[in-house]
Amino acid sequence: xxxxxxxxxxxxxxxxxxxxxxxxxxxxxxxxxxxxxxxxxxxxxxxxxxxxxxxxxxxxxxxxxxxxxxxxxxxxxxxxxxxxxxxxxxxxxxxxxxxxxxxxxxxxxxxxxxxxxxxxxxxxxxxxxxxxxxxxxxxxxxxxxxxxxxxxxxxxxxxxxxxxxxxxxxxxxxxxxxxxxxxxxxxxxxxxxxxxxxxxxxxxxxxxxxxxxxxxxxxxxxxxxxxxx
Amino acid sequence: xxxxxxxxxxxxxxxxxxxxxxxxxxxxxxxxxxxxxxxxxxxxxxxxxxxxxxxxxxxxxxxxxxxxxxxxxxxxxxxxxxxxxxxxxxxxxxxxxxxxxxxxxxxxxxxxxxxxxxxxxxxxxxxxxxxxxxxxxxxxxxxxxxxxxxxxxxxxxxxxxxxxxxxxxxxxxxxxxxxxxxxxxxxxxxxxxxxxxxxxxxxxxxxxxxxxxxxxxxxxxxxxxxxxxxxxxxxxxxxxxxxxxxxxxxxxxxxxxxxxxxxxxxxxxxxxxxxxxxxxxxxxxxxxxxxxxxxxxxxxxxxxxxxxxxxxxxxxxxxxxxxxxxxxxxxxxxxxxxxxxxxxxxxxxxxxxxxxxxxxxxx
Numbered sequence: 001x002x003x004x005x006x007x008x009x010x011x012x013x014x015x016x017x018x019x020x021x022x023x024x025x026x027x028x029x030x031x032x033x034x035x036x037x038x039x040x041x042x043x044x045x046x047x048x049x050x051x052x053x054x055x056x057x058x059x060x061x062x063x064x065x066x067x068x069x070x071x072x073x074x075x076x077x078x079x080x081x082x083x084x085x086x087x088x089x090x091x092x093x094x095x096x097x098x099x100x101x102x103x104x105x106x107x108x109x110x111x112x113x114x115x116x117x118x119x120x121x122x123x124x125x126x127x128x129x130x131x132x133x134x135x136x137x138x139x140x141x142x143x144x145x146x147x148x149x150x151x152x153x154x155x156x157x158x159x160x161x162x163x164x165x166x167x168x169x170x171x172x173x174x175x176x177x178x179x180x181x182x183x184x185x186x187x188x189x190x191x192x193x194x195x196x197x198x199x200x201x202x203x204x205x206x207x208x209x210x211x212x213x214x215x216x217x218x219x220x221x222x223x224x225x226x227x228x229x
Numbered sequence: 230x231x232x233x234x235x236x237x238x239x240x241x242x243x244x245x246x247x248x249x250x251x252x253x254x255x256x257x258x259x260x261x262x263x264x265x266x267x268x269x270x271x272x273x274x275x276x277x278x279x280x281x282x283x284x285x286x287x288x289x290x291x292x293x294x295x296x297x298x299x300x301x302x303x304x305x306x307x308x309x310x311x312x313x314x315x316x317x318x319x320x321x322x323x324x325x326x327x328x329x330x331x332x333x334x335x336x337x338x339x340x341x342x343x344x345x346x347x348x349x350x351x352x353x354x355x356x357x358x359x360x361x362x363x364x365x366x367x368x369x370x371x372x373x374x375x376x377x378x379x380x381x382x383x384x385x386x387x388x389x390x391x392x393x394x395x396x397x398x399x400x401x402x403x404x405x406x407x408x409x410x411x412x413x414x415x416x417x418x419x420x421x422x423x424x425x426x427x428x429x430x431x432x433x434x435x436x437x438x439x440x441x442x443x444x445x446x447x448x449x450x451x452x453x454x455x456x457x458x459x460x461x462x463x464x465x466x467x468x469x470x471x472x473x474x475x476x477x478x479x480x481x482x483x484x485x486x487x488x489x490x491x492x493x494x495x496x497x498x499x500x501x502x503x504x505x506x507x508x509x510x511x512x513x514x515x516x517x518x519x520x521x522x523x524x525x526x527x528x529x530x531x532x533x534x535x536x537x538x539x540x541x542x543x544x545x546x547x548x549x550x551x552x553x554x555x556x557x558x559x560x561x562x563x564x565x566x567x568x569x570x571x572x573x574x575x576x577x578x579x580x581x582x583x584x585x586x587x588x589x590x591x592x
Binding site for chain 1: 276279281304307308310311312314316318320321330331334335378379382388
C-alpha cells in the first residue's frame with residue numbers, strides 16, 4: 001500500500017514537472033487520435049447522412065451490421081490492417097507499418113462503425129418537422145439535409161467525442177500497427193502496457209492519470225459547448 | 230385559371246383515400262380559410278399545395294404554372310410559397326438565425342440579411358428577441374417567429390396549418406392581426422386551415438369546408454353559415470334540428486317529409502321516395518299555447534322536455550315525436566310560462582325547413 005502511494009506521488013510529480021517523455025507521449029497520443037477522429041468524421045457524417053436520407057432495400061440489415069461492428073475488438077482491427085499494410089500485403093509498398101499513420105488508419109477503421117451508426121441515430125432523433133420546415137422555407141434538398149445535420153449537431157458532436165475516447169484508449173491496434181517504437185509510435189496506452197510489464201509503475205501511473213485527465217477535459221469542454229449553444 | 234387552383238386533386242395513404250377530387254380556386258390577394266373537423270384532410274391538402282408531398286392524382290396550378298408537372302423545378306416554385314405549421318418547428322439556434330434562414334438558403338449577403346431580418350422582427354413585434362434561443366420561446370412567440378420566418382422572403386402565397394390551434398387568446402389575436410396586415414400590405418394570398426369556424430368567420434374572404442377528404446362547399450363565410458349545401462356542413466357550422474327523413478309526397482314545389490311517422494311540409498323539388506336530411510333553425514320555430522291559424526304550413530303538437538334561459542333568449546327543447554330545439558325570447562317564454570312537461574304547439578313555415586338530399590360519403 002505504501003509503495004503504491006509513493007508511486008502515485010512520484011507520478012504526479014512527473015506530470016507537474018512536465019517530464020519530457022511524459023509530455024511527448026501524451027502529445028503523440030492526442031494528435032494520432034485527433035487525426036483519426038477528424039478523418040473518421042469526414043467519412044462518417046456524410047455516410048451516415050446518405051444512409052439516413054435514402055430508402056433502399058436492406059437498409060435495416062445494413063444498420064444492424066454497422067451496430068454489430070460497434071464492439072469490434074481492437075486486436076481484430078489491428079490484425080486486419082496489419083494484413084493490408086505489412087510488406088506482403090496489398091498496400092505493403094507504402095511502407096506504413098510501424099508508423100504513426102498506421103495507428104491512425106487502425107483507429108479510423110475501429111471507430112468507423114460507431115460514428116456512422118451514431119450519426120444515423122442522431123439524425124433519426126431530429127423531428128421530421130425540421131425537414132418539412134426547411135423545404136417549405138425554400139431550402140434545396142441538400143440544404144435541408146445540412147439543416148437536419150445542423151439540428152443534430154449536439155448529438156453528432158457527442159458521437160465524435162465518444163469516438164475520440166475509443167480511439168485514444170485503445171491499445172491493440174496501436175501496439176500491432178505502431179509497434180510501440182520509442183519517440184516515434186509510442187502512445188499513452190502502449191507505453192502504459194510496456195512500462196507496467198517492465199515494472200516502472202511510476203511512469204505507468206503518470207501516463208494513466210493523464211489519460212483519465214484527457215477524458216475528463218474533453219467531457220467538460222463538450223458540456224460547456226452544449227450549454228452555450 | 231385562378232391564381233392558385235387545384236384540379237381533381239387526390240391523395241391516398243396506401244389504398245385509403247385522404248382527399249377526393251378537390252377542386253379549389255383561390256384568387257390573388259385572397260384570404261381563403263379551409264375549415265373542417267380534425268381528420269378531414271386539411272393538413273394533407275396544405276402539404277400538397279406547398280408541394281411537400283406529391284398527389285396521388287390531379288394537378289396544382291400556381292400563377293399559370295402547372296406545379297405538379299414532372300419537369301417543374303419544385304424548389305423554384307416552392308420558393309414562391311411559404312408554410313407555417315401547426316406545431317412551430319423552430320430551428321435550434323437564435324431567433325435571428327431562424328428568421329434569416331429563408332434568405333440564407335437563397336444566398337443573400339449578410340448585410341441585406343441583417344437589415345431585412347431586423348425589419349421583420351420589428352413588424353412582428355419581436356424586436357429585441359433576435360439573440361434569444363428560439364427553443365426557449367413560448368408557443369405564441371415561437372409561432373410569431375415561424376410567421377416572421379415564412380414572410381421574410383416575401384412569398385406570394387402563405388399557407389398556415391391550424392396556426393393558432395394550441396395558443397392562448399392573446400397570441401391568437403396577435404397572429405390573426407399579423408396575417409391580416411401581411412395580406413393587405415403585400416397583396417399576399419393566404420390559405421389557412423382551421424377547425425374553428427369562428428376563426429374562419431373572422432379572417433376569411435372566402436372559405437371552403439373540407440369533410441372526410443371532400444371539399445363539400447366553398448363560398449363567402451356567410452353563405453356557408455346561412456345556406457349550408459350539405460348536412461355535414463350544417464352540422465359542422467353548429468346548426469341544430471338536423472333530422473333524416475324520406476319525402477312522402479311532392480307537389481308543386483312543396484314536399485311532405487316523413488320523420489318518425491310525422492309529416493313536415495317543406496319547400497323542395499325533390500321527388501317522393503327520396504331520402505333527405507332536413508334542418509330547421511331554432512329561431513324560426515314559433516311556439517304557442519294554442520294551435521296557430523295562419524300561413525305556417527306545419528303546426529306540431531308537442532311537449533316541453535326542458536327549458537333554459539340565457540340572458541334575453543330562451544332555449545326550449547320539445548318532444549314532437551322527434552326532438553326539436555326552439556329559440557324564443559325570454560319574455561315570450563315568460564308569457565307562456567314555459568315549463569317542463571307543458572303541452573305546446575310549434576309552428577314552422579315550409580320555407581324554414583331546409584331540405585338536402587342525403588349524400589352517402591364514399592370515404
